[in-house]
Amino acid sequence: MGNIKVETKILTKNEQKAKYLRMLFKENNILVLNFLSSPGSGKTSLLESILPILKEKYNVGVIEGDLATENDAERIRKIGVTCYQINTHGACHLESSGIEKALSSFSLKELNILIIENVGNLVCPAEFDLGEDYKIALISTTEGEDKPIKYPTVIRNSSALIINKTDLIPVLDFDVEKCKAYARGINSSLEIFETSCKTKSGIDNVINWIEEKYYEKTGLCRS
Structure with missing residues (x-):
């Protein structure tokens, strides 16, 4: 019973x-996206594909979550995007208090889109609200099409699912349609995208979805 009380607190x-945080982001018209995946699925590679395009039209910031190192943050900074690194030193997820601390590195009045790359883990991050507008789950074709039913909570709590590394499908035993069916069986309203960071296939669809959500939140007219 003691563990349950501590977790609840x-x-x-x-x-x-x-x-x-959600109120703060709303006041400043900032779209906030929380990307979740297991390690090595390609979150950072996906950001490297979408950020160069998004930053041409929007002021974008990134918060990187990892147990250690600034390796991923350095990759993002090379694109010319402000990036704050959170090292959790063993914790398997980011928490809202850490996001609040990170905000001092950004000008909220100028920021349009804030992307959070959570710690590589499909369990704990699914339970922790960071004030984001949308959670986006990402799985890779190297992980198997049954990933959604193995980790139903993250699918249930996400608004979009990205199936990444589709360029590897010809050499893998991965059934895309079965993966989609598993995911939609858990969350029927889930938006699903297929992407390859190597060939750039499907990247435009993800960017278009992000832009749509930005204009939905802000009420601004899309040019």
């Missing part, structure tokens, strides 16, 4: 902070 504190 942690989640409640996180949710209170997330509620404040």
Whole structure:
């Protein structure tokens, strides 16, 4: 019973902070996306594909979450995008208090889109609200098409699913349609995208979805 009380207290504190962040992001017309995946699925590679295009039209910031190193943050900075690194030193997820601290590195009045790349893990990050507008789950074809039913919580809590590394399908035993069916069986409203960071296939579809969500939130007219 003690562990349950502690976990409940942690989640409640996180949710209170997330509620404040959501209000702050709304006041400043900032679209916030929380990317979740297991390690090596290609989150950072995906950001390297979409950020050069997004930054030409929007002020974009990134928060990187990892147990250690600034390797991924350095990759993002090379694109010319402001990136704040959070090292969790063993924790398997980001929390809203860490996101609040990271915001001091950005000008909220100028920021249009904030992307959070969560720690590589499909379990804990699915439970923690960071004040984001949308959670986006990413799986790769190297992980098997049954990933959605193995980790249903992240699928249930996400608004979009990206099936990445589709260029490898010819040499893998991966059934895309079965993967989609598994995911939609858990979350019927899920938007699903197929991408390859190597060939850039499907990248434009992800960017278009992000832009749509930005204009939906801000109420601005899309040019």
